[in-house]
Amino acid sequence: MIIVEHDNTGRILSVVTYPVSDEYVIGLYPQGLFLPVGAEVSQSLDYVENGELQRRPVQDITLSGNILRGVPAGATLRVEGESHLADGTDVELQFSHPGTYKIQVIQWPYIDWEVVYEDKVSA
Numbered sequence: 001m002i003i004v005e006h007d008n009t010g011r012i013l014s015v016v017t018y019p020v021s022d023e024y025v026i027g028l029y030p031q032g033l034f035l036p037v038g039a040e041v042s043q044s045l046d047y048v049e050n051g052e053l054q055r056r057p058v059q060d061i062t063l064s065g066n067i068l069r070g071v072p073a074g075a076t077l078r079v080e081g082e083s084h085l086a087d088g089t090d091v092e093l094q095f096s097h098p099g100t101y102k103i104q105v106i107q108w109p110y111i112d113w114e115v116v117y118e119d120k121v122s123a
Contacts, residue, residue: 001025002041004033010047010054010109047109059113061105066093066119068103075107095119 001021005014008031018025026034033048035041047056061070071077073088080101095101098119105113 002035002039003029004035004041004048004053005029005031006033006048007031010049012041012043012046012048015041015043045111049109054109056109056111059105059107059110061113063115063117066117067091068093068105071105072107075105078104078106093117093119 001018003016003018003025004012005016006012016029021034026032033051033053035053039053041053045056046053048054059070059072059075061068063069068077068091071086071088071091073086075086077084077086077091079093086105093101093103098121101117101119103115103117
């Protein structure tokens, strides 16, 4: 038996395999999802929704020039360690100095979206 322990958002906290199904073991994981042995679970790619294992969806974000399109409202936009809350509109990237910048868009349960952006002309 595979036990997938998760939090109330569906984020997988641990995956434990036991050789037998046992009421005592099940009692140890009140927030657990119980799957048959052999099921495949990825803590980074899966989550639990309505008591079922689901694959985390991919964000539909594109970078066009210096514009990020499709960033959903409520997502966290992280640029070089600084976080900003997205309002659902396109995001224009502007930096004070030319350089290479790592950009992440984070919104659970979506898989984090990342890009490395090279700014050749500073604002």
